[in-house]
Amino acid sequence: MKEYLEKGWIKFAHDAALAAWVEAARQPAWDAVAAPENTHWHQCGGTWFVGVDALANDASGAVGQSGPLTGQAHDFARALFGPLPLHQAQLSVIYDGYPRPREGESDAAGRYRLKRDAAHLDGLKLEGAERQRRMGEYHAWVLGIPLSESAASPMVVWEGSHRLLHDMLRAAFAGLPESQWHEVDLTARYQALRARIFEECQRVEVCAKPGEAYLMHRFALHGVAPWGAADAAPRMIAYFRPEAPSRTDWLNKP
Template sequence: MVEALAMRSWARFDWDNRTALWAEAACAAGRKALQDPGLAHWYQCENTWFAGVDALPNDATGALGDIPLEGAALEAIRAGLGPIPPLHAAQLSVIFPGYPRPRANESEAAFGYRLKRDSAHVDGLLAEGSQRRRHLREPHAWILGLPLSDSHPDAAPMVVWEGSHKVMAQAFRNAFLDHPPEVWGEIDVTEIYQTARREVFDSCPRVRVHARPGEAYVVHPLALHGVAPWSAPDGPGRMIAYFRPECPGGIADWPIS
């Protein structure tokens, strides 16, 4: 897995019965979450996307009730990247036919980027203030995607720009080189990030990542990734759970070296 992340920015894992059992439990919990009035604010893009941040009721090990979060992907993370830190409640990302539609208060330019560039981003670089300036606030260790429903390959899959983590790592090394990690989060990286994205679009292949329940994929935390528009026939929404734990050592462990 480490080799795949180093070369391609992502790694895929074949069907595993342990992962499939977790996905079944998570899908049932996800259906309840979609109907929970307390989570209704996560319906975005004119109800074509349920963003579902922290929407699944897993514990800090990832378990749902007595169903542990296990499988080949978890074993590979432990073997290649180290112990799994305490996990947050998983994001439940559900996309429906018609995605994307404009998000509330989304500018025309931002919606155009969502439509034409899959809203491609690097996680953890938060846009702040009225000018939407980017700062590193959430240094993720890795991204784990766990499909919870069978879906058509064109039902708004995740997309990843292969090798993009290398471009991004170089850009952020240049930005942070002369500064201690304690101040990295205060450095405005807006222009550096935008320039690096353009380089990625020009030089890195865009790939669609499709998987079924019981399979999994891990994405490098510096990889440029997004969600493709729904181009499949109409059908039920596609449901994926995501874990993005922060680096155990904080911002100093963000993998730019």
């Protein structure tokens, strides 16, 4: 717990229970990637499958013949906010050549994706004609579970960024009821702090294999590294990001 709270992420060693879940979930995951109804999730010139809520698991994490999601990583996550129902997992698949230009993305956004790993805070949305950044989702944690052997384009996290972003959000929402938090324009605060994070916080590439997992703090700045491996096999990771029990818990818990 100390390591998780200091760095903003933690990696878990190979776990037999999780490895069994991965074996059962892998084929349903690839089936979802190929499903016609998920064609719209193929982005960046076919080099990225976004796959939000694409895995057909139930609230326990069970998919296919896997049984519920178990293992030390999920047990650790459950201890943070208590047991939470799981949404259908996001399937993030990166292919050789990522990132190619994304349709509708500006040149500046494309450069940011390439040079800064498309670093972002989960739940912070761009909204309206003025493209203001506002909180739209309130996740408890982010659990990454590799489903493929490829280590290309790993997740990237800026260690310690969660503490800085946590302080920013507390200040931004101070004195406001939860019902108004989504109305607060965080654009200027976020952009200024993000630039500071790039200067002050260590950028770390998080690599893991099937049977391993990593848990990221809900306020950690993170992204995806450009493809840089000789291995042409795609890399697939299932992400669980359940909603916090309340927005107050989301804001105030460590």
